[in-house]
Amino acid sequence: MKIKSRSKTYSADIVDRHHIEKILKNQYRLIIIDEQVFDIYKNTLLKNIDLSSVYLFKAIESRKNINSALTICKKMAEISFKRKEELLSIGGGIVQDVTGFAANIYNRGVKWTFIxxxxxxxxxxxxxxxxxxNYLSFKNLLGTFYAPDRIYIYLDFVKTLTEDDYLSGLGEVAKFNIMSAKDGIDLLERNMGKLLGRDVKTLKLFTERSLKFKKTFIEKDEYDFGVRNLLNFAHTFGHAFEKVSNYGVPHGQAVTLGLITANHISVARNILDEKKAVRIKNIVVNLLSVPLKKTWFQTEQIVSAIKKDKKRSTAYLPAVLFLSNNRLKVFQDVKPEEVDRALNKLTVFLEKNNKL
Ligand SMILES: NC(=O)c1ccc[n+]([C@@H]2O[C@H](COP(=O)([O-])OP(=O)(O)OC[C@H]3O[C@@H](n4cnc5c(N)ncnc54)[C@H](O)[C@@H]3O)[C@@H](O)[C@H]2O)c1
Ligand SMILES: [Zn+2]
Incomplete structure (x- = not known):
């Protein structure tokens, strides 16, 4: 798949093991690898990698900061890395964010391949x-827009993820597929067993659908001033759940909680058919694995986390809500009382499903 961005057109392709092995044979002078990924794959997929080029990065949220990005820049400076050369990074979202930032600022931008x-x-x-x-106490406060030049997706990597991390990713997959098409809910219901079992063939279908859907928004509005905002569906509340749990709930699982909350508000507003909302929550409840605490679902805390996140001081809150016709709409007038009712419904639902 080709994606058009303002600065370039880049590619994202789902590839097989053979393809990854071929890429790893290229002469990269700097390869940034998630330390845990390296430990797991060093005697298999990564066994022929040139160790003298490797910089191992411990992917923890507290290290997703400017110092880590500057350390990568320092590594590049030490080997006189040139603008036309290409970096390779292998890891999850943390490695992506840190390397992407470094690749963008070093020499005003170097080429970058991401696995x-x-x-x-x-x-x-x-x-x-x-x-x-992350900067000061704020998550994702510093940032740029800088895509990799090439993205190679090898889905078998997911087999070694912890259940919490795997289900976190599946939360985003479910969200995209629910938002994207009328048959998304049917498809998820039919394939949930295979998805939970990490069946790579099924994952391929759902990952392709997710990326295709996201592509339409980012190509229209890369810098997030308009339609890309709709991709924040489930994230207004999701970010609040991440915050009140002190990031104990992984991102995608917080998004799942956010999606159920947002849909409760849609149903109460009569803009989303209740039967559809029930089907959706019965799908996504399978994607919650981390222990949840009742204290995280208090309205006051959630509302204040949203206000801080969105830098709002007004009585009303913004939220992207899902509509019966499968469309999404940004609302600016969500009242704390609506959030309160939605959170009550959410906690009852979670208790009924032994998640709380
Ligand atoms: N730039 C963006 O557009 C964007 C979008 C969403 C999230 N993010 C950021 O991404 C981060 C979360 O990323 P993530 O969920 O991909 O995970 P992550 O990078 O935080 O990694 C999660 C854990 O999985 C381990 N890991 C990675 N790959 C593995 C594998 N194949 N097998 C076993 N373990 C593996 C890591 O070492 C880490 O312990 C957050 O910081 C978030 O803010 C960025
Ligand atoms: Zn997300």
């Missing part, structure tokens, strides 16, 4: 050109 290894990075973050770093 995403988490489902979240494969089905979502690898395209869209965002590079984000």
């Amino acid at each position: 995403p290894t988490t489902l979240l990075a494969q089905c979502d973050s690898c395209i869209g050109s965002k590079t984000s770093l």
Whole structure:
């Protein structure tokens, strides 16, 4: 798949093992690899990699900062890395964000190939050109738009993810497929068993659908001033759940909680058919694995987290809501009382499903 961005057209392709092995044979002078991925694959897929070019990066959220990006720039400076040369990075969203930022600022931009290894990075973050770093106490406060030149997606990587990380990625896959087409819900219902079993053939279909859908938004509005905002569906509340749990809930699982919350509001507003909302929540509840605490679902905390996130001081909150006709719409008038009712419904639903 080719994706048009303002600065270039780049590619994102689902490839097989043979293809990855071929790419790894190229002479990259700097390869940034998620330390955990390297540990798992060093005697198999990564066994022939040139170790003298490898920089291992421990992918933890607290290291997704400017110092880590500058360390990569320093590595490039030390080997007199040239603008026309190409970096390779292998890892999940954290490795992507840190390397993308470094690749963008070093020498005003160097070429960059990315091999995403988490489902979240494969089905979502690898395209869209965002590079984000945490700064002060703010998540993703620093950032640029800088896409890789080439993205190679090898889906078998997901087999070694923890269940929490795998289901986090699947949360985004489910969200995209619910949003994208009328048959998305049917397809998810029919294939949930295979998806939960990490069946690569099924994942290929769903990842392709997710990326194709995202592509239409980012090509129209790469810099997020208009339609790309709709991709924030489930994220207004999702970010709040991440925050109140102190990032104990992985991103995609927080998005799942956010999606159920947003749909409760849509149903209460009579803009989403209740039967459809029930089908959706019965699908996505399968994607919650981390232990949840009742204290995270208090309205006051969630509302204040959203206000901080969106830098709002007004009484009303913004949210992207899902409509019966499969469309999405940005609303600016969500009242805290609506959030309260939605959160109550959510906690009852989670209790009924033994998730709380
Ligand atoms: N730039 C964007 O557009 C964008 C979009 C969404 C999220 N993000 C960012 O991505 C980050 C989350 O990324 P993520 O969910 O991809 O995970 P991650 O990069 O945080 O990795 C999660 C864990 O999985 C491990 N891991 C990675 N690949 C593995 C594999 N194949 N097998 C076993 N373990 C593996 C990592 O070492 C880490 O411990 C957040 O910082 C988020 O803000 C960025
Ligand atoms: Zn997301």
